[in-house]
Amino acid sequence: MIPSNGLCVGLDVDLSKIPLHLRGRADAIVAFNEAIIGATRHVAACFKINLAFYEQYGREGIDAMYATRELCGTSYVIADAKRGDIGNTSAAYAKAVFDDLRADAVTVSPYMGSDSVGPFLAVPNKMVYVLALTSNAGSHDFQRCMVDGEPLYERVMRTALAWERRADIGFVVGATHAAELAALRSSFPDAPFLVPGVGSQGGDAATIRSANGTGPAVYNVSRGLLYIDATEDFATTVRVEAERLAALLA
């Protein structure tokens, strides 16, 4: 099952950025996320839980991550984990994100190859977004290395789509690379894309939506939505901005 097309709301919690009136509270993370989820779920195609932002707060952060997943309810949830290890270890990560966290999809790194991704694909009815061309500047270092006349990120995509269970494979393609995304969409018309980097990272919503055309895609906004208003009425501001972005990205 892939998410509907449109806006993905990235729940990248950062206690130094949430509204002041919430900061002192013991349940600050959950209270903030509850407000964000409530303000956006009517227009969000899915939510993305980035595990790093919870792990950074230790055991309390992990508890808040599980609570946040419960708050997402029946909405589609992507665990942005970028995991990948040898087979038995990837199987343990798959259990963590799919059985324990109950995510619908996960992001994984392709560097360790097919048997590092396989255990995630082996879980039925889950999507696996493989990193292809990421949104950051460091994407130039290795992802664009030319391999037999094609960039590594394209080699990764072609290779992955030859694996078993390829129907459950999607790709992470950053919003900061509109021209490359348009070319990839042309080469892989049916592959689901998870497109991060809209907003704070520089990706423009209308531009990237146009570059993708009609293929299946969700576009993630995190900082550019969550922290646009630090007042007590932040949820109203977030709601309006989410509706604007969702309309652009539909």
Place this chain on the structure above:
Amino acid sequence: MIPSNGLCVGLDVDLSKIPLHLRGRADAIVAFNEAIIGATRHVAACFKINLAFYEQYGREGIDAMYATRELCGTSYVIADAKRGDIGNTSAAYAKAVFDDLRADAVTVSPYMGSDSVGPFLAVPNKMVYVLALTSNAGSHDFQRCMVDGEPLYERVMRTALAWERRADIGFVVGATHAAELAALRSSFPDAPFLVPGVGSQGGDAATIRSANGTGPAVYNVSRGLLYIDATEDFATTVRVEAERLAALLA
């Protein structure tokens, strides 16, 4: 600070494999690890905590991971996390493994490039082991792709050693590739290597120790040491085997 050369004991806990008499206990993970650490710390150069094996047990697993790190005490601890994300996210992962878990070193994936590794390197007095040529069969899929006449794993190593704070960079090179490891040691005589895959994965301790020669290296054994005896006296068996391996790998 790099670990001493020699045996790395991988604390890959698996509740389906630990001795029967411990399985029913609520504190089974910690009790098992306490016995393993006690039986091996006198010959272990370091311990490796593979986060997946704790995350798979949800919040209780995370609690057990923190408790296990405390049991390691002043021994050198590698957090085998294989993380890597955009800058602010990698910074959150760095906080999780170095500040919260108090690891001395971490493993990271190079796929997302310099700014995904940088936040780990920015933490002083910590080692960052970048995945180069991993021990699994999937290492053939992308790591061996030829880039301008050299395999990607070698491109990764050369590129990383040109980054700032390169003194804190080491590499993961699997024990299942003895010939390549010997060649890499010749090309990079001073780079610290973390060599997984000795034992169950097929790497032979004496062969890989000889292939490495005199360069700084730790060799990880997990399943091939932890689960060799399921009786109540397993700790004695593990102690003898750890001493044998440590002598081979010194």
